Amino acid sequence: MDKTTVVILGITGSIGIQAVEVINKIGGYEILAGTYHSNKEMADHLSRNFNIRKLLKMQENYEEIFEELERLKPEITIVAIPGFVSLPVTLKAIDLSNRVLLASKEALVCGGWLVRKALAEKSKQLLPIDSEHSALMQLYEESVQKVLLTSSGGALRDWKLEQLQNAKPEDVLKHPVWKMGKRITVDSATMVNKGFEVLEAYELFGLEVSKIQVLIHKEGLVHAAVFLKDGTVKMHMGFADMRVPIAYALTYPKREYAKLEWPDLSKSDLSFCEVDQNRYPAFHIAYEIWEDYAKRTAYNAADEIAVEWFLKEKIKFTDIPKVIEKTVSKINGQARDLKDLAEIDKSARKATLEVIECL
Secondary structure, three states, X not given: OOOEEEEEEOOOOHHXXXXXXXXHHHOOEEEEEEEEOOOHHHHHHHHHHHOOOEEEEOOOOOXXXXXXXXXXXXXXXXXXXXXXXXXXXXXXXHHHOOEEEEOOHHHXXXXXXXXXXXHHHHOOEEEEOOHHHHHHHHHOOOOEEEEEEEEOOOOOOOOOHHHHHHOOHHHHOOOOOOOOOHHHHHHHHHOHHHHHHHHHHHHHHOOOHHHEEEEEOOOXXXXXXXXXXXXXXXXXXXXXXXXXXXXXXXXXXXXXXXXXXXXXXXXXXXXXXXXXXXXXHHHHHHHHHOOOHHHHHHHHXXXXXXXXXXXXXXXXXXXXXXXXXXXXXXXXXXXXXXXXXXXHHHHHHHHHHHHHHOO
């Protein structure tokens, strides 16, 4: 029996490594190639232990990646690379693969309409790897009136507001629920990550953002919920384990990944609370810019740079939302195609550095 072929773009990141583990456990798949950015040691380790045919270093010029995708034509492409580059790479993956598993938020945040257009024109399938969007996909039905995305609130959720300016990278990177990469862990603490997820939910399910609610849920058991027109609420529960949504997207519509562990509901106290705008000002920006792809692109670019500067301890944690807000306010433009978005992304990065210099 022929194996289903897979390429993993971003194989040394948290999602990429877990995808390799899932594929190895399920069986029936062959990883043709993987890309890495700088962690050659991890890439080589994965290649040796899981018989991955080819490794490619992700360069600024990603034409080599395109050429390799065209040569291999994998049945499934997993896109788990950070940054704006994930958008053109996702569009290429849609062109060449029957199914795209998307973990890179930037593709939908910056160019969601381009992704939707490509999927419609080529009759291809895109499935989210995000735990929240995977949950929504499993719950969604015609009578949905609104949806809920849950958030852990990040590592600083219980800090006093006046203490936040003193937070160091090591404080922010202690996520209370998930084990993730550095940027997304910081984004969890600012809840920019959840702002991205609101925009993703709009693109994936066609719901206006006014119908996408977010609540803080510290236990991390409920990943999403849907509210139906007859007053019914359906919730998706499970452990905080990214291998589950990865496996579900990989084997959809079947469930072939066996975990056989479930939350003990007799010991599970579920709590939900509103998102405090004073604690998470950058999150609320997503609701203000959801129809403007130029500002959405700036939102992503400014966050990426601000987080990088915070991790290097060049700006304060509380400077991150200030940088994002000021940068987004500076960026205006028409987003008609990928070329426009690339120019907007470039301008936004320049504007972000100018904002940081003036802090």
